[in-house]
Amino acid sequence: MYFSTGVMLMINFAEVSKNFGPLIAVDAFSCRVDKGEIFGLVGPDGAGKTTILRLLVNLLDPDTGTITIDDVPTHRFPRSKLGYMPQKFSLYGDLTISENINFFASLYRLDKLTIQQRSQEMLSLTGLSGFENRLADNLSGGMKQKLALSSALMTRPELMILDEPTYGVDPESRKEFWQILYRLNQEGITIVISTPYMDEAELCHRVALVNTGQLLQCDTPSALKQIFAGQVVEVGANTSDPYFFDDCRQVIDSSYYYLRFHLWTERHPELFQLLKEYAFNKDGPDLEIKYISPSMEDVFAFLVEPRLGPDRFNAQ
Amino acid sequence: MSRIISVIKKEYLQLRRDRLTLILIFMLPLVQLLLFGYAIQTEVKHIPTVVFDQSLSSESRDILSSFSASGYFDVMYSANSYQQVTRYIDKGRAQVGIIIPPDFSRKLAQNESAPLQVIVDASDNMVANQAIAIANSIGLIKSQQILLQKQPGTSLPLDVRVRPWYNPDGITAYYMVPAILGVIVTMTMVIITAMAIVRERERGTLEQLIVTPLKNYELMLGKIIPYIVLGYLQISVALLVGSLVFKVPIRGNILELYLLTLFFITASLGLGLTISNIAKTQMQAMQMAFFVMLPSILLSGFMFPRQAMPDVIYYISYIVPLTYYLDIIRGIVLKGIGFSYLVGQVSALLIFSLLMLGISTTKFKKKLD
Numbered sequence: 080m081y082f083s084t085g086v087m088l089m090i091n092f093a094e095v096s097k098n099f100g101p102l103i104a105v106d107a108f109s110c111r112v113d114k115g116e117i118f119g120l121v122g123p124d125g126a127g128k129t130t131i132l133r134l135l136v137n138l139l140d141p142d143t144g145t146i147t148i149d150d151v152p153t154h155r156f157p158r159s160k161l162g163y164m165p166q167k168f169s170l171y172g173d174l175t176i177s178e179n180i181n182f183f184a185s186l187y188r189l190d191k192l193t194i195q196q197r198s199q200e201m202l203s204l205t206g207l208s209g210f211e212n213r214l215a216d217n218l219s220g221g222m223k224q225k226l227a228l229s230s231a232l233m234t235r236p237e238l239m240i241l242d243e244p245t246y247g248v249d250p251e252s253r254k255e256f257w258q259i260l261y262r263l264n265q266e267g268i269t270i271v272i273s274t275p276y277m278d279e280a281e282l283c284h285r286v287a288l289v290n291t292g293q294l295l296q297c298d299t300p301s302a303l304k305q306i307f308a309g310q311v312v313e314v315g316a317n318t319s320d321p322y323f324f325d326d327c328r329q330v331i332d333s334s335y336y337y338l339r340f341h342l343w344t345e346r347h348p349e350l351f352q353l354l355k356e357y358a359f360n361k362d363g364p365d366l367e368i369k370y371i372s373p374s375m376e377d378v379f380a381f382l383v384e385p386r387l388g389p390d391r392f393n394a395q
Numbered sequence: 396m397s398r399i400i401s402v403i404k405k406e407y408l409q410l411r412r413d414r415l416t417l418i419l420i421f422m423l424p425l426v427q428l429l430l431f432g433y434a435i436q437t438e439v440k441h442i443p444t445v446v447f448d449q450s451l452s453s454e455s456r457d458i459l460s461s462f463s464a465s466g467y468f469d470v471m472y473s474a475n476s477y478q479q480v481t482r483y484i485d486k487g488r489a490q491v492g493i494i495i496p497p498d499f500s501r502k503l504a505q506n507e508s509a510p511l512q513v514i515v516d517a518s519d520n521m522v523a524n525q526a527i528a529i530a531n532s533i534g535l536i537k538s539q540q541i542l543l544q545k546q547p548g549t550s551l552p553l554d555v556r557v558r559p560w561y562n563p564d565g566i567t568a569y570y571m572v573p574a575i576l577g578v579i580v581t582m583t584m585v586i587i588t589a590m591a592i593v594r595e596r597e598r599g600t601l602e603q604l605i606v607t608p609l610k611n612y613e614l615m616l617g618k619i620i621p622y623i624v625l626g627y628l629q630i631s632v633a634l635l636v637g638s639l640v641f642k643v644p645i646r647g648n649i650l651e652l653y654l655l656t657l658f659f660i661t662a663s664l665g666l667g668l669t670i671s672n673i674a675k676t677q678m679q680a681m682q683m684a685f686f687v688m689l690p691s692i693l694l695s696g697f698m699f700p701r702q703a704m705p706d707v708i709y710y711i712s713y714i715v716p717l718t719y720y721l722d723i724i725r726g727i728v729l730k731g732i733g734f735s736y737l738v739g740q741v742s743a744l745l746i747f748s749l750l751m752l753g754i755s756t757t758k759f760k761k762k763l764d
Binding site for chain 2: 172
């Protein structure tokens with residue numbers, strides 16, 4: 080379980096930057112990860128998530144800045160305490176599940192008996208028992224990810240780093256995968272996970288929102304939602320005009336999903352009344368309005384899009 | 396050590412499933428040996444020859460029969476004019492033209508020097524050199540015979556007796572088969588290992604390997620050792636074909652040959668591994684492997700004698716491992732010599748191997764960029 084009291088530092092990024100030629104992949108990135116938490120690195124493709132994680136596991140060297148794990152520089156942190164699951168499937172497709180696990184485990188000098196015990200344990204945890212002799216190439220996307228996870232867990236790492244493990248995996252497997260992560264976390268493993276999916280961000284204890292190599296915000300999901308200064312409402316309306324709310328004074332942004340609008344509005348005590356009046360004046364349909372709490376997606380878009388920056392709300 | 400064994404096991408498992416590569420590794424020496432062994436004959440016999448005999452005497456017939464009896468010249472056409480001879484050679488129907496002047500027998504009878512002309516199509520060097528040498532010696536031998544006939548009781552002032560050692564019959568296969576064996580082994584070894592690291596990089600498996608405690612040298616050795624075994628298997632197949640099909644005698648100690656071959660295999664593997672560490676993609680690795688292999692085969696003395704090379708190139712050929720191995724394998728197989736004669740070659744290969752393994756171990760960075 081994660082408690083915010085008595086936190087101990089696990090990872091510290093201090094002003095970390097990394098360029099690839101003219102491309103600034105990571106730009107003065109600073110943040111901390113505490114022991115025992117599930118920490119999410121959330122942002123769209125190309126935000127720099129993979130580079131940040133590769134810097135963290137010392138696959139890349141930062142141009143400036145430092146990263147420490149457990150108070151030592153990343154390259155000094157013992158490899159056996161570190162589990163890493165790259166974004167691209169990085170086990171051997173022409174080896175079976177158990178051959179892959181045995182090979183990687185043996186590189187950590189685990190003895191045969193330990194390997195046998197733990198691999199059974201891991202395979203039953205990830206639900207891969209019974210597939211031991213299947214070639215990794217012949218596994219589904221979700222199973223491949225579970226195999227990679229099992230393999231990375233063989234040394235019982237204290238810190239598990241996963242780079243978009245659920246990318247391109249079917250929803251059912253994604254759910255299972257997260258259940259496994261929660262179980263691991265309960266056993267005390269600190270988890271750093273990157274994901275482009277905003278709904279997965281809500282599953283993390285703390286989230287760093289990143290975009291174009293920069294940290295936007297880092298906090299718990301509920302705290303991040305506080306940042307969202309406006310109001311999110313969902314409106315059911317019998318209209319096929321996606322731009323129906325574009326002239327409404329209170330509406331800052333609207334997205335149309337068939338007969339349903341997702342609106343960002345300013346905060347106003349009589350908001351429902353105002354929206355209904357607007358619709359009435361426009362000879363529009365009756366509205367079915369309800370408040371909803373902002374999703375991570377709302378928060379992220381709010382932080383990214385300058386047009387919708389906090390100033391806009393403050394000004395009114 | 397245990398990690399090296401893990402890598403070896405992994406390589407073995409992968410190789411076992413890669414049937415095509417395995418088949419190629421065994422078929423290569425077989426097919427190459429048969430092809431090269433039979434096809435490469437540096438000795439050119441049965442050169443098509445056109446004759447323009449204007450003398451039509453018993454003397455001219457005698458000299459012509461000497462030419463055809465040598466086995467090198469097949470008199471296939473007889474011409475009636477110079478133009479006709481030229482046409483045969485221009486068209487490529489004949490590569491040699493023999494022209495005997497009308498006064499050939501008259502000059503012989505009068506103890507004058509009787510000229511006869513041999514035209515050689517020198518556009519093909521190998522054939523031309525051979526034809527010229529044989530034609531000259533036929534001329535000499537015939538002259539001697541005629542001289543001795545005219546002055547009975549005298550003997551020739553010099554008597555050179557040549558003894559071609561190690562390969563008295565001049566069988567090309569004896570000379571070529573051991574060399575081809577060396578070429579095949581170095582080719583497969585370099586190409587296979589050139590892929591070794593770069594393949595892991597391209598497939599992404601290197602990313603996972605790097606985060607483990609696996610050390611550079613452990614990875615390099617683990618990658619090399621399984622292929623040493625393969626190299627030996629290849630050599631065994633090749634030696635078997637060589638001795639069974641081409642009847643190449645193995646005069647030296649075969650154990651010694653196997654032992655010294657180790658240095659050649661590691662040199663080739665080291666070279667391949669270095670390529671693999673420099674190349675960014677498998678495509679690049681393949682091209683680099685060929686870029687290195689072709690000149691090393693040509694410079695090694697596999698086909699063209701190194702003594703004939705210009706000085707600069709001759710010295711360059713000293714950095715080619717195959718150069719040394721050809722000395723070793725031809726030495727042991729044909730001459731029956733042993734290690735004590737080959738210390739220099741073996742040390743050269745050892746230095747080359749260590750250099751290459753050193754470069755690839757230090758060049759390999761546990762980083763992705």
